[in-house]
Amino acid sequence: MKLKIEGLKYDIGKKKLLKGINLEVKNKSFVGLIGPNGCGKTTLLKNIYRYVSPKEGAVYIDNKNIYGLKNKELSKILAVVMQENNMEFDFTVKEIVTMGRFSSVGRFSSIDNNDEYLIENALDNVGMKEYGNRNFLSLSGGEKQRVMIAMALCQNTDIIVLDEPTNHLDIKYQVEIMHMLKQLGKTVFTTIHDMNIASSYCDYIYVMKQGEIVRHGTISEVFTEDMFREIFNVNAYIYTNPYNKKLNISYLQSS
Numbered sequence: 001m002k003l004k005i006e007g008l009k010y011d012i013g014k015k016k017l018l019k020g021i022n023l024e025v026k027n028k029s030f031v032g033l034i035g036p037n038g039c040g041k042t043t044l045l046k047n048i049y050r051y052v053s054p055k056e057g058a059v060y061i062d063n064k065n066i067y068g069l070k071n072k073e074l075s076k077i078l079a080v081v082m083q084e085n086n087m088e089f090d091f092t093v094k095e096i097v098t099m100g101r102f103s104s105v106g107r108f109s110s111i112d113n114n115d116e117y118l119i120e121n122a123l124d125n126v127g128m129k130e131y132g133n134r135n136f137l138s139l140s141g142g143e144k145q146r147v148m149i150a151m152a153l154c155q156n157t158d159i160i161v162l163d164e165p166t167n168h169l170d171i172k173y174q175v176e177i178m179h180m181l182k183q184l185g186k187t188v189f190t191t192i193h194d195m196n197i198a199s200s201y202c203d204y205i206y207v208m209k210q211g212e213i214v215r216h217g218t219i220s221e222v223f224t225e226d227m228f229r230e231i232f233n234v235n236a237y238i239y240t241n242p243y244n245k246k247l248n249i250s251y252l253q254s255s
């Protein structure tokens, strides 16, 4: 399934946070959204998962405007991993991941073997299989993040939208989780701050600045020293990693 955003505008009071965003995430592609702090990345994702509604414009999934879909219809095709998980409730890890199945089984239905399989598989995919009975509140930041990713995986949707999925993760899990997400072969749209992670996994990149998409293209088209200077105000040294042939970026003190 493909995700398409057309002319999306969003204001808070007089502040224009999104100034007419157009972008497309093609079926089964892995697309990154980068940009400086406060440029509007999370706000854009909030419009995609309907936490807020745009002032103008629309979000389409396979040409269907998502604002016309019922919650249940949307949760069968789009899963979300938010940046902050302020889950205060006292649930076990397995109970939280099981919530990902509510979209298809209904809140009060019993879960069947297929649901059980998806739950176990999702926990396994994020390295949390042994944590099923642990209380969510007792987990570390990175463990909580992995559980939230498992909950989204468990929804078994075609599209996953993530806000900084590697936030809180140590380097082993940064690599493992990104690799796993890539291997799923789903349509993925994710914000990323780590440019080397973006370079390793993204098929396509959108660059946002002050509520606008200012550049987009493949990694080699977008990741230039000029872009890092203009958008992030840093001097970057970019080279090709001889092992995986991906671009690597080092940062130098800005002049």
Ligand SMILES: Nc1ncnc2c1ncn2[C@@H]1O[C@H](COP(=O)(O)OP(=O)(O)OP(=O)(O)O)[C@@H](O)[C@H]1O
Residues within 6 Å of the ligand: 012, 015, 017, 035, 036, 037, 038, 039, 040, 041, 042, 043, 044
């Ligand atoms: N409820 C709100 N009221 C006023 N301003 C807000 C509100 N929510 C967000 N903003 C502002 O909107 C701007 C965009 O915020 P957003 O969280 O989308 O940025 P971001 O690109 O995701 O940033 P980061 O990289 O730091 O996560 C910021 O300046 C933020 O302070």
